[in-house]
Amino acid sequence: MAGGRRRRKFAIVSETEDRLLQEQIKVAAAMLIAAAETAGISASRNDRQERGSTLISARPDNSRTFSLTEGASQGDFVYEDVNGDEDDDDEKYLVGFTEVNIVGLQYYHGTVNSREMVRLIREPHNVYDRNAIRVDNMYGEQVGHIERYKACHLAPLVDDGLILIEGIIPRGSKNAFRMPCQVYVFSKDTAMNTVRNRLSRSGLALVTPNDRNFEQLTAMGIPERLKLTEDKERGKNIDEIFDTLILNQKKVTTAIDPPPLLKTSLYPHQKEALAWLVERENSLELPPFWQEQAEKRGSTKKSYVNSLTNFMTDQRPEPFRGGILADEMGLGKTLTLLSLIATNKPFKSPSFGNDKDFGQPTSSRPLKRAKCDNPESQATGERRSGATLVVCPLSVMSIWISQLEEHTLPGSLKVYLYHGTDRTKKSSVLSSHDIVLTTYNILAAEGYDSRSPLQKVNWLRVILDEAHIVKNPNAGMSKAAFSLKAERRWAVTGTPIQNGAKDLGSLMMFLKLQPLDDKSFWNRTIQRPLSTGDASGFLRLQALLMAIALRRTKDMEVDNKRLVDLPRRTVNIHFVELDVKDRQLYDKIELEGKRLVGQYVASGTVLQNYSTILQIILRLRQICDHSDLCPLKEGLLDTISDIKDLSSSPELLQKLLSVLQSGDDFDCPICLSPPAIAVITKCSHVFCRKCIEKTLMQDKEKCPMCRVPLTTSDLFAASPTAEATDVEADIQKQVSSAKLKALMGLLLETRIKDPSIKSVVFSQFAGMLNLIQAPLKEAGFKYVRIDGSMSLKKREAALRAFQSKDTDGPTVILLSLKAAGVGLNLVAASQVYMIDPWWNPAIEEQAMDRVHRLGQTRDVEIVRLVVQDSIEERILELQEKKRNLASSAFGKSVDDMRRSRIEDVQHLMRI
DNA sequence: ACCGCCGGGTGCC
DNA sequence: ACCGCCGGGTGCC
Numbered sequence A: 001m002a003g004g005r006r007r008r009k010f011a012i013v014s015e016t017e018d019r020l021l022q023e024q025i026k027v028a029a030a031m032l033i034a035a036a037e038t039a040g041i042s043a044s045r046n047d048r049q050e051r052g053s054t055l056i057s058a059r060p061d062n063s064r065t066f067s068l069t070e071g072a073s074q075g076d077f078v079y080e081d082v083n084g085d086e087d088d089d090d091e092k093y094l095v096g097f098t099e100v101n102i103v104g105l106q107y108y109h110g111t112v113n114s115r116e117m118v119r120l121i122r123e124p125h126n127v128y129d130r131n132a133i134r135v136d137n138m139y140g141e142q143v144g145h146i147e148r149y150k151a152c153h154l155a156p157l158v159d160d161g162l163i164l165i166e167g168i169i170p171r172g173s174k175n176a177f178r179m180p181c182q183v184y185v186f187s188k189d190t191a192m193n194t195v196r197n198r199l200s201r202s203g204l205a206l207v208t209p210n211d212r213n214f215e216q217l218t219a220m221g222i223p224e225r226l227k228l229t230e231d232k233e234r235g236k237n238i239d240e241i242f243d244t245l246i247l248n249q250k251k252v253t254t255a256i257d258p259p260p261l262l263k264t265s266l267y268p269h270q271k272e273a274l275a276w277l278v279e280r281e282n283s284l285e286l287p288p289f290w291q292e293q294a295e296k297r298g299s300t301k302k303s304y305v306n307s308l309t310n311f312m313t314d315q316r317p318e319p320f321r322g323g324i325l326a327d328e329m330g331l332g333k334t335l336t337l338l339s340l341i342a343t344n345k346p347f348k349s350p351s352f353g354n355d356k357d358f359g360q361p362t363s364s365r366p367l368k369r370a371k372c373d374n375p376e377s378q379a380t381g382e383r384r385s386g387a388t389l390v391v392c393p394l395s396v397m398s399i400w401i402s403q404l405e406e407h408t409l410p411g412s413l414k415v416y417l418y419h420g421t422d423r424t425k426k427s428s429v430l431s432s433h434d435i436v437l438t439t440y441n442i443l444a445a446e447g448y449d450s451r452s453p454l455q456k457v458n459w460l461r462v463i464l465d466e467a468h469i470v471k472n473p474n475a476g477m478s479k480a481a482f483s484l485k486a487e488r489r490w491a492v493t494g495t496p497i498q499n500g501a502k503d504l505g506s507l508m509m510f511l512k513l514q515p516l517d518d519k520s521f522w523n524r525t526i527q528r529p530l531s532t533g534d535a536s537g538f539l540r541l542q543a544l545l546m547a548i549a550l551r552r553t554k555d556m557e558v559d560n561k562r563l564v565d566l567p568r569r570t571v572n573i574h575f576v577e578l579d580v581k582d583r584q585l586y587d588k589i590e591l592e593g594k595r596l597v598g599q600y601v602a603s604g605t606v607l608q609n610y611s612t613i614l615q616i617i618l619r620l621r622q623i624c625d626h627s628d629l630c631p632l633k634e635g636l637l638d639t640i641s642d643i644k645d646l647s648s649s650p651e652l653l654q655k656l657l658s659v660l661q662s663g664d665d666f667d668c669p670i671c672l673s674p675p676a677i678a679v680i681t682k683c684s685h686v687f688c689r690k691c692i693e694k695t696l697m698q699d700k701e702k703c704p705m706c707r708v709p710l711t712t713s714d715l716f717a718a719s720p721t722a723e724a725t726d727v728e729a730d731i732q733k734q735v736s737s738a739k740l741k742a743l744m745g746l747l748l749e750t751r752i753k754d755p756s757i758k759s760v761v762f763s764q765f766a767g768m769l770n771l772i773q774a775p776l777k778e779a780g781f782k783y784v785r786i787d788g789s790m791s792l793k794k795r796e797a798a799l800r801a802f803q804s805k806d807t808d809g810p811t812v813i814l815l816s817l818k819a820a821g822v823g824l825n826l827v828a829a830s831q832v833y834m835i836d837p838w839w840n841p842a843i844e845e846q847a848m849d850r851v852h853r854l855g856q857t858r859d860v861e862i863v864r865l866v867v868q869d870s871i872e873e874r875i876l877e878l879q880e881k882k883r884n885l886a887s888s889a890f891g892k893s894v895d896d897m898r899r900s901r902i903e904d905v906q907h908l909m910r911i
Numbered sequence B, C: 001a002c003c004g005c006c007g008g009g010t011g012c013c
Helices: A003-038 A045-057 A148-159 A189-202 A232-248 A268-282 A333-343 A375-379 A394-407 A427-431 A440-446 A467-471 A476-482 A502-511 A519-531 A535-548 A580-603 A610-625 A637-642 A650-662 A689-698 A727-732 A738-753 A766-778 A792-803 A841-849 A871-889 A894-908
Strands: A066-068 A079-081 A092-103 A117-122 A133-136 A142-146 A163-168 A178-188 A290-294 A302-306 A322-325 A388-392 A415-417 A435-439 A458-465 A485-492 A569-576 A678-681 A686-688 A715-717 A759-763 A783-786 A812-816 A831-834 A860-867
Touching (some): A092 A148, A092 A163, A092 A189, A117 A519, A142 A148, A142 A178, A148 A163, A148 A178, A148 A189, A268 A333, A322 A333, A322 A502, A322 A535, A333 A394, A333 A485, A394 A415, A394 A435, A440 A476, A458 A467, A467 A502, A476 A502, A485 A502, A502 A519, A569 A738, A580 A610, A580 A894, A610 A871, A610 A894, A678 A689, A686 A689, A738 A759, A738 A766, A759 A766, A766 A783, A766 A812, A783 A792, A792 A812, A841 A871, A871 A894
Parallel strands (some): A322 A485, A388 A435, A415 A435, A759 A812, A759 A831
Antiparallel strands (some): A066 A079, A092 A142, A092 A178, A290 A302, A678 A686
């Protein structure tokens, strides 16, 4: 039966139907349409005419829509199904395979060999046949098409999301015009019967795994791989792969020293990592899973085979420059990467090959083969830059900056912060720097728009820090990351596998390690065998990770010493009882506050009065530290009445805001982090300026907290000098507090035990730090202080003084929360006092880590001062709750957040 | 001559 | 392309 005849035959049927339809319409149009609709067949005449031949399958009108995406070859098909679920490939099983022909070979250059895996790509927009299915080889070079009279049966099922298809060439064929291809059909358990019926009705001969001759006929390596994706049960074991990997890991024996522009010396394990990173970038080895073969006997020509797909080429594949740095947190990955950037500068020639020092390969295979997934990468002819792009979360950006400041000579590396609204639009600015730092959010915002300077530059190196962020390959952020052009690619993450090996698949997409950067190939060669327990999956994954990943844990030992032998860290709570006078004031304000909050809760106006509540909480916390911090001695009510109508009094708003800022521990309800620039609305809610402006721009102009109409003119920012309290006056104050006395007692006790011990005192109230100074002086402590109001120079000077080993030097450092930046190195101290509990436990942890980090030689004791029977105890309880919920905080709805906020308030006020 | 047969032109989707 | 199919040329033995 030949295609042409069949085509004609059905065209006639179609025309007959069409004529019939016209007559029927004249008679009883409405009836017919109704009937057609109940039968699930489109009654649109245009649709029928257009389809012509495809009517044979009588498929219901396909209402799903498709959009072309850049990431074409990353998925199984050329379109992104915008109606479908993200995890469409989950839980699909092999139905069987059918043998079809690939035709039109004479028009294309892509070659394939016996038992080679091919890509099957739907071409819904093909002008000759809407059911077209293209066949590509591993490099994305087109081989041909599946013959149309078979494709027309498969394509509708594919488009309906009922099946996934994969292709393998069963036997070698030198044929210039057509060759056989086995198409494997996978479907969900629930759709299995539908699929079987529709396929058999189509007349496709399906060989199922139950058939006697399945094993004889199949070209698939291992027939027991029936399931497409990961089994949840087995997912757990995947976590152990890295552990196994560590055991089998070829020991990194070489170590290299960092270049002189690095001020600091590296730990042995960091030198090893540096040697490994440099080796991975400069190696001439074939990429993983490639083997060299002599091409035919007698010939000197070499050919290269990919053992995953059996793809063969006579051009040497380029070395794979990059990989995964998966060291556990706290091993100094950032510093190691800085060393890499400083050490392994670009080769002199952008086309590789001349620099003898690095022994670059002489092959000059074009950077990109005819892989059609990313046209822009070939289109722009920009020269390869020497710049390294680092993409990281905003919070990690400050780590990079502080590490650069701490470890490199000033000016030795040119760094550009690609962040903020005034960031450059010129790619030439970016490419002329050594390091460009940006965030995932910026990258996502610019996407793969070719106008983005990030996408224009041909980077020497792209580093994704905290690369597990791209674990969902369908997210815009991930796609933008995948489309960056770079010679060397690094994924850096301490937690490379959280949801199983799937996460690694996303990293492969970024790393562009062919063919594993293709979701389908990744599933076929690693994911599925792994989940069915087939040894090949495990062995391949292991081989892959051994070749391109480095992971060490803190527990690993080198020369019988732990890699990072951090001293012990203990956290103790020191309870404090308020003085009688302070207790009276506290109880009075708490009682008033309780009554007020009770009213708000009862009337459902908690969120409308949020700032009042914050203020009450703030006052209570201040009294716990020192009653002088709290300006209200007479009670709350008078101030409360003042802030009833804030909209008419911006001055008052500003005042309130600055008060709020002095206790900077409530998070912006939009981004859930402490605001960088806080603004307050006329309805008295506090947000990051950026967050609320963005929200007002996108959504209706309403306050996200109370839904009051709101525009940007209703936002008020705190003046930068808001915290101009009279420091000298504070310091002179003689009155002490229970907490202050307790702190002094602990400091003195420690000094007696060991006068060389240095201490860090954290408080979030700058005023409290002031109050500590007088007693410190009196007791003969030398101290320094760092707070938000100090210039960078002053801070550095204070830090240097504290770090000095001079026996005469300061032994106490006073730090405000805002000043305890991520990079701050306080290992000189080993005692830590947290004067007041932080609202957010993560920030507290971060502060502790300034002391308990690489370089610390003593055991670290952290003492948290907590007033008994007070709001501070409840804050601790909330911390515990937040810690448990930390990971689930994302993806919470606005309503959820509202609810939990109200709950928090109720808990804090014991209502 | 509304067939059969011949042989040249031709060839994916 | 050593096939199939198409369509024009052709036509007893």
